[in-house]
Amino acid sequence: MLDAVNRDQEPEWLVSLRDRGAKIHGELGVPTTRNEEWKYTPLRSLAGVNWNPGEPGPAVFGTDPTFYAQTTIRVVIVNGRLDRNLSELPVVPGLTLMSLRDAIYEKPDVALHLGQIAKIEDHTFAALNSAVFVDGVYLHLSAGAAVEPVIEITHVTSGEGMVIAPRVLIVADENSTAKIVEQYCSDGSSTNLTIPVTEVFVAKHSNVEHVRLQDESLDSYHIALWETKQAGESEYRSYNVAFGGGLARLDQNIDLNGEHITTRLDGVVVARGEQVIDNHTKLDHALPNCNSFEIYKQIIDDKATVVFNGKIFVHQDAQKTDAKQTNQALLLSPNATINSKPQLEIFADDVKCTHGATVGQIEETFRFYMRSRGIPKATADAILVYAFAAEVLELMSDAVVRERLERRLYSKLGIDLGLM
């Protein structure tokens, strides 16, 4: 797998990152469920596949990947490589949006951040990504840039039995603002393993909204690391919409590395059939006066399994931290499983940290109230399930993105309600 990259021309820092990644991955291997961090993530079935390095995708797709990317600024990555035909890269003041491969050679900034934000020593698949990634996206906002239209990054995987390692680097310089949607989808029922790494740096006074949609085929594997580093007075709002993948895991870590930072780290998960969807989040409060809010809404049907692990570290210096975590699961079937683990470690004494985890079913009183108004039982249930998830979608600031995700939520839930 490691031979796929032509490393002759690469700068020394990148060669050293690749070597480090290969070494870490070699040492850690594929974790078993005996590893506490991977206790509920069954990776055994990965071993049964003869994995090949990712190859460039086709020119013609079974499923039109632009279904997802309909905005004016969009970059489409097919099997980890930027596809210029599908991308739409207008000149926007203050925005650089380009192939990561090109940026490595053309933009000195890349060396300052790439591999510096993601902690690959703890994540064997991110280490592997570092060793083998071919291309991806470099998104840079220059100081003071305010990009109004949504910027879309769409990852498509096509084919079978390949390991696809897209790499994304987002750097928002001081006082910049942007809304980014990053989504993963499959061309038909591809059965690849996607191991993306996205690194985000949010500089002082910057404001970034970052929506993730995981919508790959139900036969695919997806093991991702997203890591964000925030400087003082910045705001980062992350919404993880996880619908896809047979086995899909995200580790999302935020370093709150300054004062007066605001962070949102929200999620909507819908798992059906035999899907396993696992989200591990970590908020690292290093300094005083920061706020973090986290709401995870999880809908689990059939024999699906959902894992939520929410770590919040409040270090000794991080006085006046306000951290609020809520995670709720709605079980729609007696065979659905949720493994939920809030994990707060607090070393400062003047903080406000709360967490709440609930697991429930559709409340009979709600259902009866709606039925008593004439709404049939099945519709009542659909409305209630939708409303449960919508609480997070409603937080998104862009109406077009929100409505698209609402429609996708309907179809994922198999309901037809018309727009609310």
Next chain:
Amino acid sequence: MLEIKDLHASVAEDGKEILRGINLSVKPGEVHAIMGPNGSGKSTLANILAGREDYEVTSGSIEYKGEDLVELDPEDRAHKGVFLAFQYPVEIPGVSNTYFLRAALNAKREANGEPEMGSMDFMKYIREKVKQLGLKDELLTRSVNEGFSGGEKKRNEIFQMAVLEPSLCVLDETDSGLDIDALQTVAAGVNALRSPERAFVVVTHYQRLLNFIVPDYVHILMNGRIVKSGDKSLALELEDKGYGWLDELVVS
């Protein structure tokens, strides 16, 4: 419109009998008040009429417009014109009142073979209802009962009733938790809906609601049976004497 005969009902979960032989006949245009002390079974009766599955009808019958109501699902009852204004209306975050009512109204229209009401027509229709009841437009965009005060919730029940235009309106302790101003608004909403085709069953603990919604008949429910019936003066007598003087009428 409504004929209840020797109705016995118990809690589905533990089989505890609550209603022990209720007889009640309600004709179109009438307002019947059901009064009784706590635990007498009056809320149970209201909920059974709407089809709550927590209770089981063990014997007797409920006929509504000549049809057996007991076997119907709650939504089918609603489609045929039964409406329950809840004692504790449920909060449904994320579902706007407008969406909720449109889903409800169109389900009813579909069940009755009427065409679906489109979005534009529906907005016009409910705005009119909002105006008629003297409510605020913001009610329409808010999530169903979410964060509403007690009074707002009860007003919303009456608003839903006005939109769905039922034939049989069952009000379950609509006065509970209301101050006098809210009580008057709610009562005015109910009175505006009174018509020769529509009947009301008003369940209440206190007489004061009946100052504003004047009943044709008052029934006193104790220990699962109607122990006394009369006209509105019976409610005033109750206000005076409480329920104690009726104890001897209760058959245990």
